[in-house]
Amino acid sequence: MFARFRSSWRALRRRAEWERDLEAELRSHVEHRAADLERQGMAGGQAARQARLELGAGEAFKEKCRAANGLRWPDELRQDLRYAGRMMRRSPGFTAVAALSLALGIGANTAVFSVLNALILKPLAVSSPDTVFFVQTSDQKSGAFRSQSYPNYRDLRDRNTTLAGLAAYRIVPMGLDMGGGAQRVSGNLVTGNYFDLLGIRPARGRFFHAADDQKPDASPFAVLSYACWQGRFAADPRIVGSTIRINALPYTVLGVAPSGFFGTELLYRPEIWVPMMMQAQIEPRPWLEERDDFNIWLIGRLERGVAPRQAEENLNAIAAALAREFPATNEGLRLRLTRPGLVGDLLRAPAKAFTGGVMALAGLVLLAACVNLASLLGARAADRDRELAIRISIGAGRARVLRQLLVESVLLALLGGAAGCALALALLRLLAHWRAPLDVPVHIEVHADLAVFLFALAVSIATGLLFGLAPARQAWASDPNRALKGMPSPGAAGRRWALRDLLLVAQVTVCCLLVTACFVAVRGLARSLATPLGFDARGVAVAGFDLGLARFKPEDGMLFQRRALDAVARLPGVVAAAYARSLPLGLNQSTTIVYPEGTAVFRAANGKEAAYFNVSPDYFRAMGTRLLAGREFTWHDDPKAPRVAIVNETFARQVIWRAGRDPRWGRAGAARDAVGRRFNVETAKPPVEVVEVVGVVEDGKYFSLSEDARPVIFYPAPQAYSAATVLIVRSSRTAAEVAGEMRATINALDSRLPLYGVGTVTQTLGLAFLPSQAAAFALGAFGLLAIMLAVTGTYGLAAYAVSRRVREIGIRVAMGARPWQLLRFVLGRTALLLAAGSALGLVLGTAAGRLLGSIVYHASPSDPLIWPAVAVTMAVIGLGAACAPARRALAIDPVRALRHE
């Protein structure tokens, strides 16, 4: 087998030489034979002629030798390709339309696949990525994702027997001072074994190791990302060993990471890595010894030969032991190994569902394009009946004709695929330039790699074969005798129509399905835009800064916050000004455990998780959140006063209400009743603190638009200092204008303080609206593509129906048929098919609700508006597509039509 392949390959590669050899060998044969004949007494010239004659006809003979050597196949393929090229040039319009619709279909698929590949399929750029796992912690009871605490990490690392290494990392913004004031850059605090565990090599200098990360505050080292070194330090060759200032303290640069390494989270690209033991210098509050401070993520590498399941059992045994030793913090924690890159399953699961769902819909678009082309090619093949019949009758062989047709369609598909690839690349470049307006830089950078191109190639070839099958089948079944006489094959007339009808129904079904998906997505977007957020984003400007990056002490920081607040409050047109640690629907959110009044045992199982925000007085007025009962915070709610909080309605109902109030009072009652009541909140020491509720505000959305109502606490900023600060200003002027003035005002107070997230609240809400926007964009594009395909498909079929029946129509007109009778006769069937396809598509679209649910928030395919909207759209498509053919049918002049043949 191998020998054959090699011999064919050799012959193919040195084709000219092979031919010369054959020629020479045959000449040699003739000479030998002629010499023999001469010896037997024949004259010289006569002998040579006789020898040539005996050998036989040259070309047919050589062809046999070529076939014997496996050379015929490529020869014929070349002929087929040449012929296909000629056919395409002969009908450039058809070729252009076909290639374009394929380019759109293949381009959409390639683009979606690139994203899928980059986010889900491609492993991290580390050595042996198949043994590297994210060690994911979740709450056994609720299944909710949890981070880990450093003491827990230390125990897991030291006690396990199944991991070759376990490292921890944390996403932290850092203030990098380059001389002209600090800039906020993305950073990672990582344990010393991080780089060694991942097995990557520095581009320059060295990484830090476990030995460099032993004692707190003893290892002021930094590793820079390649992009940081290139961009911020102009690729300074003396960077290794130099000193940089991070959060106003000096760090020695040990090395530069390789250009292909962007940390272990796909969406977050750190520029600086600092050993975790330096935590207390980087962040204001030390947590290295706090077992209840869950704020780091773990990544581990399996020991050689250990299965992930074994490691999970081992880690869970340790987790159980830790739960016994520290029940208050560790009860009910479960560990799992998941693929790294998207915070374990936290982002990976929704990303997978989203890209998978969009991929499925993109596949449907391509299917619609295929069906469209199949029916177009089928109609063309019917017109080529004679040509194919001639080729078969002069001995081409059915297989050969079949191959010819498939080569034509695959060539067309490859043409479309190449254009589609170019389209996808352009789309990806757009995506790479897009930046989410967030306080953490999120990169969705997708490069088309080999896998993507192979995918596009495979899809193109599969597409070509798929839509080439219909005409090929037709050619296979056709009878050359009849075709040459201009007769249809027996029974084929009815059957061929049936096949084409089915194709149209399929196409309309797919189109209708995609249009349904498109409408569901648009409605979802509309609904998520209309979701009550619990605040009014219009006219609110914000500016963020982190006093920790500038190493403010808490007392100084609080004073600065107050000064900044007073300064921006004096800006013209300001209605209300406040500050908070973070905004709702941003990335930086925190939760805590609360216990209703009267709880005896303070264990996580008895408590309730609640989100919390630290806000200054006037926050609710600035954000436009309604106060339902009680009062707002004042500056007198300071550390000397009793601990107070404002809670939302859900908190009042779920935490206060459950503590045994009278249910007859209803919702308003719950809010009123909550004021003045107390609850317990967990703190490091003593175990809990008692907090009094002084006000209740309306519910809102805090983490994502799709969340259910959750209990939320607001603490007064004077009682709960936070270095991270977002100034919030509501004004009567445009928010963007005010945001610029806020930047100037804060810069005037402290020019070295790095600002971030300066803009309008609407901008910072980008992340929350991103999923619905992406879904509406992708599905809208697909829906539009599908509509285009359905219009061309229906138009093609209707026009074909009219053109085939010109004579018949002429007769009918001559007999006195009325226009509507004519239309029913010509286009009735098309309309019927269209209606059938639409009905089927609607039913399928409704059934596919779950698929859509993974893509679109608030997806409800049973929405009463969707059905009529889709029905109207499909009717418009049908009318639009059938309009021109119908006019043509009505304009037929019977005299001319009858003389036509």
Next chain:
Amino acid sequence: MNPAVDLLPGTLDLLILKAVSLGPQHGYGVLLRIEQISGNRFQIEQGALYPALYRLEHQGLLQAEWGTSDNNRRAKFYQLTAAGRRRLREETEGWRRLVGAMAAALAARPEEV
């Protein structure tokens, strides 16, 4: 002279292998040798010889090399490869069995049934 016999389909390849096994030969030489070893009873059609040779070479049973023939002409010489020798052995064995079986069958007399 012996009367000519028609070649059974499929036997040409075996004859070529046999002829070449007796020593490297060029195409025309193979032709002559087959006629010689069959006592001139097989007439090989010249047009069928070369496709067969190419097929056998393609299958890796023969290998070819350019050389000079007895009467000082350039010619392509074929010789058996290891696979070719193995194939020749197997086919010869198979052929013998077939001939034996055919002979026994055709020699059967009524009393033996």
